[in-house]
Amino acid sequence: MNVSEIVTGAMKRAGILATGENASAQDLADGIDALKDLLAQWATDNLLVYKVEDLTLNLNGVFKVSPDPLDNPDLLAAISRIPQMGTLDNRPVEIVRDLNISADYPQVTYKVLGQLWEFSGKGLLCFKAFTMPFELKPHDELNIPPVYERALKLTLAVEICPMFGVEPLPTLQLKQTEAFNMLKNSNVTPLYVKNDLPVGVGVQYCYGDYY
Incomplete structure (x- = not known):
């Protein structure tokens, strides 16, 4: 809506x-x-x-996303949750959290350092993120x-x-x-997609159910 x-x-x-x-x-x-x-x-x-926001990241190594300018982000945004899947150069890609406990290395990984998110990979990454609604415009979508x-x-x-x-x-x-x-x-919480498993492992959640 x-x-x-x-x-x-x-x-x-x-x-x-x-x-x-x-x-x-x-x-x-x-x-x-x-x-x-x-x-x-x-x-x-x-x-x-959460606000549903389309994010586009031009990855060439590490890409930083944060709401705080002091983090020197490449993109100012307050990410709360992200989906397991996105597109990289218009092709489906899995976005996996890198907990440094697996030898597998997918095309796109990310780390969460407080409010700073660091994405690693190469190419144009697009996905829908759930962000905190610090700023709102009339046509922004809320989940x-x-x-x-x-x-x-x-x-x-x-x-x-x-x-x-x-x-x-x-x-x-x-x-x-x-x-x-x-x-x-x-006890209902807004929709989010959880992706905090080791590299190479992914489970998607929606309203507390997996599918």
Whole structure:
């Protein structure tokens, strides 16, 4: 689901927008700022929502990705999870974490050093990464399980009411409380793909299940 759909849905639940009405550019920008703050707050409670981002790395040895300029990254991005597969020069390739305990050496490996990710290989590597939503644009895609979606829109609706001079209705607040409690009790975490096995070994996970 993209960011503008989430913000627009929240505005409609808050009564700020009528059915079929579109938000102005400024109102949408204000709503996106509120969404960004809300996601940061949720992250402190381990309610993580990731942004799905297409990354392209021109590998020629070691390529560094980090959100911190002090790491001297080749690309500024806050990677949280990456898939097991990507493309290298338009051909499918396995992206494997190098834990230095295997003699196998695939075409693309990576290391995680805190927030710094180092990718090794040669060629144009493309993959979808799950990154932290520190910056959001209207058409950015967020990975949201169904149980997160309702709670997120209702909570954002309550949050933005004062910004638009609207008092949140008691029914809205009740629905938000119920949805948020259901979310916290669900033990559902956002979709991610885990790939932290030794070189040459890979298992892919989705919502805690492997396939």
